[in-house]
Amino acid sequence: MEKIEKAIAWMLNIAADNSHGYDQGYRWGPDYDCSSFCITAWQEAGVPVKTYGASYTGDMRAVFLRCGFSDAIGSVDVYSGSGLKRGDVLLSEGYHVATYIGNGQVVHASQNEFGGAVGGQTGDQTGTEICTRGYYSHTPPWNHVLRYKQGGTEEVPKPEQTVTVYPVRWIPA
16 A cells, blocks of 8 residues: 555544544544644654654645655646645644645544634544545645655545355355
């Protein structure tokens, strides 16, 4: 599995697990804020962004660029999402980060159950603290679209088809 898919799979697994929620005070697991969520996903996928010092939205760009990403902002319409590829890291430097996962969807750590950044209970109390949602134009706007060197596609990979074989024992009547 390529690193883009590993990072996305990690994010989707965390988003689907309500034992993980949003908190800037306790942000490196089991709860995450937007940047620690994204940084940890790429680190878990084998891209050493945390090792090289990425720690929040204000320092992510430089570290991600050093670790094999390029800034694709010139080929993307950040208002409509046109030009985005699966795995693109949408960065509003100093404010927020989300990851485009294809089919008009992003995954991100958003806010705690009180609509804030600190003070919530551990875990996702609302189902939307860490979640997927439709692409949106952020305010202030996404000012960087960090794309990993492997590229990415608009398409969400289809799951490998598995065939289950059930042995049948025929017993004559």
